[in-house]
Amino acid sequence: MNKIKFLEDKDREFLLNSIRTVEDFPKPGISFKDITTLLNNKDAFELLMSHLEEKYKSYNLDYVAGIDARGFIFGAALATRLKIGFVPVRKKGKLPSTTVCEKYELEYGFDEVEIHLDAFSTTQNKRVLLIDDLVVSGGTAFAAANLIKKLEANLVEACFIINFTILPGKSKLEQLVPVYSVLEI
Helix, strand or coil: CCCCCCCCHHHHHHHHHCCEEEECCCCCCCEEEECHHHHCCHHHHHHHHHHHHHHHCCCCCCEEEEECCHHHHHHHHHHHHHCCEEEEEEECCCCCCCEEEEEEEECCEEEEEEEECCCCCCCCCCEEEEEEEEECCCHHHHHHHHHHHHCCCEEEEEEEEEECCCCCHHHHHCCCCCEEEEEEC
């Protein structure tokens, strides 16, 4: 269908080097990948967004759905570049109108994400790209993908800036939708 446009090794290395690692955050033993350093590096952010625009411009998308909160950054920027709508996937209780919710399991307990019930109502056979900064266990992304499908939108692909290969989140999500990750760590 759509040919994946991969980054050159030097560009991938540049993006990886623009992401700061913060040790022991948010708890001991975690090496947190801080994408704020990629965002405030104008060359890295432009490279990333140009890559995503080039990759997705032929997908004939109607919406980009971004997962709360860092997915909003990449999703809104990409939607603007593609000249299509942006839909926020929020944590429960953050959207002001009628919503549909999906519960997902966390390490200790559960959480929920939601989308406005009419988020995709302006277009028939709507084609949607789901985006977030990273995928680890895949719980939030899986719940967001289910929500999009519940609203009878055509979820074309899920995109992540980083896939952490230590956990099977990407493969879990591939049960529902094709998945593209810009970087693998």
